[in-house]
Amino acid sequence: MKRFSAFAIAREAMRAHKGWEKQWENPEPRSRYDAIIVGAGGHGLATAYYMAKEHGITNIAVLEKGWLGGGNTGRNTTIIRSNYLYDESAGMYNHAVKLWENLSQELNYNVMFSQRGVMMLAHNVHDIQVFKRHIHANRLNGVDNEWLTPDEAKAFCPPLNISKSARYPVMGAALQRRGGTARHDAVAWGYARAAAAMGVHIIQNCEVTGINRNAEGAVTGVNTTRGTINAPKVGVVAAGHTSVLMQMAGVRMPLESYPLQALVSEPVKPCFPCVVMSNTVHAYISQSDKGELVIGAGTDQYTSYSQTGGLHILNHTLDAICEMFPMFTRMKMLRSWGGIVDVTPDRSPILAKTPVKGLYVNCGWGTGGFKATPGSGHVFAHTIARDEPHPINAGFTLERFKTGRLIDEAAAAAVAH
Amino acid sequence: MSISSAIAGQNRIAGKGRLSPARTAQFTFDGQSLTALEGDTLASALIANGIHLTGRSFKYHRPRGILGSGAEEPNALIDIARDAARRQPNIRATQQEVFDGMKALSQNRFPSLSFDIGAVNDLMGKFFTAGFYYKTFMWPRFAWKKIYEPVIRAAAGLGTAPAEADPDRYANRFAHCDVLVVGGGAAGIAAALSASRKKGQSVVFCDENAEFGGHLRADGSVSIEGKPGHDWAQEAIAELAANPDVTLLSRTTGFGYYSHNIVALVERVTEHLANPDADMPRERLWQVRADKVILATGAIERHMVFADNDRPGIMLASAAQLYLNHRRCRWPQGWRLHRLRFGLDSSLRSQAGRHRNSGNRRLPQECVFRTSGARQ
Amino acid sequence: MLLIHCPYCEEERPELEFRHAGEAHIVRPTNLAEISDDDFEKFFFIRDNEKGVVFERWRHIHGCARFFNAARHSVSDKFIVTYKAGEPKPKLTAEQINAVTPKGKGTPANEPVVTTDVKGGEA
Numbered sequence: 026m027k028r029f030s031a032f033a034i035a036r037e038a039m040r041a042h043k044g045w046e047k048q049w050e051n052p053e054p055r056s057r058y059d060a061i062i063v064g065a066g067g068h069g070l071a072t073a074y075y076m077a078k079e080h081g082i083t084n085i086a087v088l089e090k091g092w093l094g095g096g097n098t099g100r101n102t103t104i105i106r107s108n109y110l111y112d113e114s115a116g117m118y119n120h121a122v123k124l125w126e127n128l129s130q131e132l133n134y135n136v137m138f139s140q141r142g143v144m145m146l147a148h149n150v151h152d153i154q155v156f157k158r159h160i161h162a163n164r165l166n167g168v169d170n171e172w173l174t175p176d177e178a179k180a181f182c183p184p185l186n187i188s189k190s191a192r193y194p195v196m197g198a199a200l201q202r203r204g205g206t207a208r209h210d211a212v213a214w215g216y217a218r219a220a221a222a223m224g225v226h227i228i229q230n231c232e233v234t235g236i237n238r239n240a241e242g243a244v245t246g247v248n249t250t251r252g253t254i255n256a257p258k259v260g261v262v263a264a265g266h267t268s269v270l271m272q273m274a275g276v277r278m279p280l281e282s283y284p285l286q287a288l289v290s291e292p293v294k295p296c297f298p299c300v301v302m303s304n305t306v307h308a309y310i311s312q313s314d315k316g317e318l319v320i321g322a323g324t325d326q327y328t329s330y331s332q333t334g335g336l337h338i339l340n341h342t343l344d345a346i347c348e349m350f351p352m353f354t355r356m357k358m359l360r361s362w363g364g365i366v367d368v369t370p371d372r373s374p375i376l377a378k379t380p381v382k383g384l385y386v387n388c389g390w391g392t393g394g395f396k397a398t399p400g401s402g403h404v405f406a407h408t409i410a411r412d413e414p415h416p417i418n419a420g421f422t423l424e425r426f427k428t429g430r431l432i433d434e435a436a437a438a439a440v441a442h
Numbered sequence: 443m444s445i446s447s448a449i450a451g452q453n454r455i456a457g458k459g460r461l462s463p464a465r466t467a468q469f470t471f472d473g474q475s476l477t478a479l480e481g482d483t484l485a486s487a488l489i490a491n492g493i494h495l496t497g498r499s500f501k502y503h504r505p506r507g508i509l510g511s512g513a514e515e516p517n518a519l520i521d522i523a524r525d526a527a528r529r530q531p532n533i534r535a536t537q538q539e540v541f542d543g544m545k546a547l548s549q550n551r552f553p554s555l556s557f558d559i560g561a562v563n564d565l566m567g568k569f570f571t572a573g574f575y576y577k578t579f580m581w582p583r584f585a586w587k588k589i590y591e592p593v594i595r596a597a598a599g600l601g602t603a604p605a606e607a608d609p610d611r612y613a614n615r616f617a618h619c620d621v622l623v624v625g626g627g628a629a630g631i632a633a634a635l636s637a638s639r640k641k642g643q644s645v646v647f648c649d650e651n652a653e654f655g656g657h658l659r660a661d662g663s664v665s666i667e668g669k670p671g672h673d674w675a676q677e678a679i680a681e682l683a684a685n686p687d688v689t690l691l692s693r694t695t696g697f698g699y700y701s702h703n704i705v706a707l708v709e710r711v712t713e714h715l716a717n718p719d720a721d722m723p724r725e726r727l728w729q730v731r732a733d734k735v736i737l738a739t740g741a742i743e744r745h746m747v748f749a750d751n752d753r754p755g756i757m758l759a760s761a762a763q764l765y766l767n768h769r770r771c772r773w774p775q776g777w778r779l780h781r782l783r784f785g786l787d788s789s790l791r792s793q794a795g796r797h798r799n800s801g802n803r804r805l806p807q808e809c810v811f812r813t814s815g816a817r818q
Numbered sequence: 819m820l821l822i823h824c825p826y827c828e829e830e831r832p833e834l835e836f837r838h839a840g841e842a843h844i845v846r847p848t849n850l851a852e853i854s855d856d857d858f859e860k861f862f863f864i865r866d867n868e869k870g871v872v873f874e875r876w877r878h879i880h881g882c883a884r885f886f887n888a889a890r891h892s893v894s895d896k897f898i899v900t901y902k903a904g905e906p907k908p909k910l911t912a913e914q915i916n917a918v919t920p921k922g923k924g925t926p927a928n929e930p931v932v933t934t935d936v937k938g939g940e941a
Contacts (some may be wrong), residue, residue, distance in 0.1 A: 029576070029577035029578065029580075030578060030580075030581070031578040032578070032581075033577065034569055034571065034574055034578055034603045037571070038568040038569045038571070041568075042568075042571050088622070107850075129580045129583075129586070130580055130581075130583060133580070134576055134577075135575060135576045135577065135578065135579050135580050135586075135589070136576075137575070138586075139591055140587065191717075198938040208576075211576050213575070215575070219662065247840065249929065261874075266869070268865075268866070268867035268868075268869075269867075269869045277860075277864045277865075277866070278864065278865070278867065279859070279863035279864050279865065280867050281840075281865050281867050282867055282869075282892075291531065291532045291600070291601070292500070292532075292598065292599045292600050292601075293531055293532070293599040293600070293601050293602055293603040294598065294599040294601070294603070295595050295596065295599065296597060296602075296603045296605075312880055313598075314591070314594055314595055314596050314598055315599070316598035316599025316600065326833075326837065326875070327838040327890075327895075328819070328838075328867060328872060328874070328894075329895055330869045330890050330892050331892070331893055331894065332893050333700070333701065335700060335701065335704075335819045335820070335833065336698055336700050336704065336706050336729060336819065337819050339742070340727075351607040351608060352603065352604050352605055352606065352607060352608075353603070353604075354607075354608040354610075354612075355528075355530045355604045355608050355610075355718055356530075356603060356604070357530070357532070361698070367867075370862075370863050404732075424864075426859050426863040427855045427856060427858075427859045428855065428863075429855075433864045587921040700819065701819070701820055702819070702820050702895070702896075703897045704819055729819075731821070731832075
């Protein structure tokens with residue numbers, strides 16, 4: 026694979042850009058691989074990348090029913106942070122942030138990781154108590170997080186309305202300066218290109234229709250719309266469709282799938298310097314490098330695979346945005362869309378082995394999986410390659426719903442799902 | 443020169459179009475004071491005043507003119523202000539109606555629209571290939587945060603976000619009806635007429651333009667039920683307006699189709715008025731639950747692919763037709779129309795004065811006019 | 819926003835009046851303290867999360883305030899039937915399920931009815 030660089034751009038500019046290689050091939054599936062990853066979103070592609078790079082397993086197929094990065098990877102609001110409460114979560118998300126910080130260089134693909142700071146607003150006494158507890162817990166875990174007064178919050182994000190007459194006045198904020206955003210498509214494309222360069226097959230338009238097992242119950246491969254593909258190890262990284270896939274292997278999951286919507290405004294010159302989230306009034310917002318305001322809404326109340334949600338959910342979010350940032354009331358929204366988020370009872374993900382030999386699952390990221398992409402892929406690759414969890418994901422088991430050792434991050438999740 | 447040169451721009455054709463010369467509006471474009479006819483969109487007023495350069499493109503800062511005549515407009519995105527607090531960026535000139543005192547500003551240019559430093563990007567275009575930013579700015583690592591990203595971000599965006607709190611009001615209305623028709627062209631009018639003639643059936647009928655009629659406004663060659671298309675449309679709208687079971691919503695865009703037949707509409711209530719009533723909302727959000735929904739949103743003419751097809755002076759045939767036949771505009775003297783390629787259409791007859799007996803009455807799909815002298 | 823038929827009020831009301839209350843027909847064990855961890859997990863955490871017809875509970879919280887059950891298709895979000903709490907899971911016919919199953923690849927919740935009997939326009 027030829028490296029991307031300013032020099033490469035200059036070279037190609039001189040020959041009408043005819044020398045660029047395909048970033049990845051569209052290979053025909055082989056009949057057998059060492060491992061299959063189901064789902065070519067960010068997490069699935071990262072898993073394949075780290076399996077190839079760190080564990081030397083390159084005979085991998087990543088199967089995708091649509092196009093790569095077309096699910097929640099392409100639909101999220103790209104917020105990256107690690108200010109979660111519990112030790113397990115801090116370990117996982119901080120691992121991810123560390124990988125984010127070098128990801129562009131590692132993949133030779135600029136993912137535009139922008140550490141512009143994530144500020145979470147407190148609107149009542151309970152918020153203040155929860156955020157301060159988070160700040161203390163984060164610092165004990167080596168995660169940066171600091172308390173801001175309303176004036177400091179306003180200085181960090183000038184459009185913010187800190188008027189005491191606001192319906193939900195800002196009483197302070199927790200700021201993680203290392204948090205920020207990344208270019209979501211570039212993450213999927215960067216992992217895909219780097220994985221493909223090591224021999225990983227990315228097979229799009231290939232829907233898994235069944236998971237095959239032998240007499241002992243172990244996984245032998247999958248049936249797909251492009252034929253049967255065999256492999257002794259199958260990792261399911263399918264977000265909202267995890268329950269559907271796991272059912273094919275007879276595993277029922279502690280998951281429910283909900284619609285989650287997001288929207289972007291018309292592009293405007295830079296006016297919003299950071300990421301702001303508010304759990305209480307229920308909105309989060311940042312400005313993309315292209316100039317659009319990127320706004321996340323909440324989930325609908327009912328389970329659904331429709332990839333559409335109700336207009337009242339968007340209205341509610343925009344009401345909150347206009348309340349917090351009065352200058353945006355005249356801005357026009359350009360597009361809105363929905364994804365399907367898989368939510369666990371404790372709002373923490375599952376990255377684990379399953380009761381079925383050779384079957385692994387990475388799911389349950391709910392509304393906040395994008396931030397974990399590199400960390401999730403890294404430890405899930407370890408889990409599949411070694412058939413045992415990495416210390417960082419050791420707590421994110423499927424059994425915790427049996428043993429009761431939950432990782433209850435409902436308060437840290439951005440959306441009260 | 444005809445009388446039209448005296449009213450609202452030199453590029454008007456007397457006897458053409460439906461805008462009355464009796465009422466005019468004063469507005470400014472980049473500080474230049476201009477006159478429009480009442481009913482003009484900003485686009486038609488600019489064309490009438492001989493202004494075709496209306497903006498700069500997002501990345502290469504290429505000169506951009508008016509391409510379309512409605513919601514399909516990709517180029518002429520203008521900052522529209524009533525006063526300091528009532529300003530919004532990125533408004534399509536083809537949809538904004540001119541009102542007295544309107545201040546229009548072009549965007550994404552420095553120091554001026556005709557001389558834009560950012561246009562150097564166009565010269566460097568072969569380096570700024572699609573996705574070039576994914577391929578570079580990675581070395582040295584610290585430079586991303588300190589240099590590259592701030593520069594990229596500074597180049598972002600087209601218009602400028604409003605900076606002041608919004609003094610206007612907004613309204614929200616829920617409505618229920620038996621039939622909702624979105625789109626007020628020939629098909630939509632026919633559907634709304636037929637739905638409204640069934641006794642007791644409630645109809646909501648919306649169109650995003652100020653006047654119903656869609657392409658019937660532009661194409662003088664169409665006749666329906668033995669009448670010229672536009673006359674038929676006017677009569678039909680009069681019948682619908684007289685029917686208490688019909689809600690007619692002009693300047694109202696359907697923007698979302700949600701579960702269980704809820705359609706979201708936004709009605710622009712005061713955006714076209716010089717002195718809006720302070721008690722009126724600026725916009726009204728309609729959430730309409732309909733038993734039946736008819737989408738009669740028509741077609742958008744497909745732009746042809748050729749080099750420099752984004753330059754000022756290049757215009758869709760359907761748009762040229764509307765400007766000529768409805769808003770009585772024409773190109774500046776000395777410009778020639780070039781017919782690049784015939785697509786389907788009857789509509790070209792009136793434009794180019796030719797007869798093509800294609801027998802096909804669909805909206806033009808692939809026809810574009812190019813004007814010489816138009817290159818900026 | 820969904821339109822939901824409350825079987826107690828016997829009318830269709832907008833979703834805002836209702837609260838979704840999870841998968842239906844999960845029987846709460848009477849001896850909760852004595853059941854095994856496995857059984858507790860199945861009762862408390864494990865869900866079918868079906869892509870297709872789902873049976874779910876709703877509560878008409880801003881109306882009669884009563885719980886009831888519904889059968890809905892989780893791709894089209896269209897309801898097949900709602901019924902009172904305590905009534906058995908209804909047996910659904912193929913026609914009933916077909917009527918709410920999305921066809922084609924459009925936006926499933928808003929799948930348009932495609933009519934084929936429209937004559938092409940003549941000039």
